Amino acid sequence: MAKSDKKSGEGAGPHHVAIIMDGNGRWAQARGRPRLFGHHAGAKRVREIVEACPDLGVKYLTIFAFSTENWKRTQLEVAGLMSLFRRYITKEARDLFARGVRVRFIGDRVRLDKKLVKLMDELEVMTEKNDRVHLTIALNYGGRDEVARATKRLAQDVASGLLDPEKVDEETLPRYLDTYVLPDPDLVIRTSGEARISNFLLWQSAYAEYEFIDTLWPDFSRDVFARLVAKFGAKDRRYGGAVDEIVI
Numbered sequence: 249m250a251k252s253d254k255k256s257g258e259g260a261g262p263h264h265v266a267i268i269m270d271g272n273g274r275w276a277q278a279r280g281r282p283r284l285f286g287h288h289a290g291a292k293r294v295r296e297i298v299e300a301c302p303d304l305g306v307k308y309l310t311i312f313a314f315s316t317e318n319w320k321r322t323q324l325e326v327a328g329l330m331s332l333f334r335r336y337i338t339k340e341a342r343d344l345f346a347r348g349v350r351v352r353f354i355g356d357r358v359r360l361d362k363k364l365v366k367l368m369d370e371l372e373v374m375t376e377k378n379d380r381v382h383l384t385i386a387l388n389y390g391g392r393d394e395v396a397r398a399t400k401r402l403a404q405d406v407a408s409g410l411l412d413p414e415k416v417d418e419e420t421l422p423r424y425l426d427t428y429v430l431p432d433p434d435l436v437i438r439t440s441g442e443a444r445i446s447n448f449l450l451w452q453s454a455y456a457e458y459e460f461i462d463t464l465w466p467d468f469s470r471d472v473f474a475r476l477v478a479k480f481g482a483k484d485r486r487y488g489g490a491v492d493e494i495v496i
């Protein structure tokens with residue numbers, strides 16, 4: 249095949265984008281304001297980016313809101329973030345529903361406040377028939393924790409005879425992950441200049457493209473998002489396959 253021939257997926261935008269929203273604290277500090285001011289500004293950006301998805305052809309958006317490591321922050325910041333999540337869900341629920349957004353949460357809910365978990369459950373049920381954009385919010389999420397929890401359930405199924413260990417292959421574990429209904433991300437973006445994946449979607453991002461950009465999350469606009477989506481569309485993804493030979 250000539251190299252100029254398009255392969256499936258080449259030139260197409262990312263179907264699933266995952267974002268590590270970093271830099272809220274530095275954004276606030278640069279303005280002489282408390283870190284929570286940055287998180288509130290970050291929450292406003294979430295709305296703008298969700299709204300941009302249908303126009304950009306992004307069907308799935310997964311955002312990292314709180315990691316299993318974030319509990320190490322000060323009690324003030326953790327409490328402020330939890331209160332922000334409760335307020336975000338309460339305030340945005342009707343609007344998300346009206347705009348056809350299906351909301352899901354991934355992560356371990358056991359350590360989360362019961363009131364917050366109730367709001368999360370209600371929002372998932374309220375939006376379960378929506379299909380315009382699939383927004384997944386990672387809350388108390390860690391990739392290793394997710395794999396450990398999945399492995400525990402898989403082992404329980406083996407122990408109870410529901411699963412034959414001889415049949416376990418790389419299709420089996422994803423069925424036990426929090427993301428079992430989601431496609432793998434095509435593009436993972438991290439803002440704020442840090443080039444780390446910080447335990448986000450470790451299994452799922454095996455073939456994702458990564459973009460590490462300097463913009464702090466509260467400055468991440470629809471235009472920046474559109475530029476990264478377009479850049480992805482220009483790439484040729486081979487999933488480990490060979491480069492096509494050029495036919496002369």
Ligand code: FPP
Nearest residue numbers: 269270271272273274275287290291313336
């Ligand atoms: C990382 O920035 C950001 C977080 C730990 C929280 C992300 C949360 C939001 C964007 C709030 C809104 C989310 C929803 C779903 C309503 P950082 O504080 O680590 O920034 P820094 O590296 O500059 O300190």
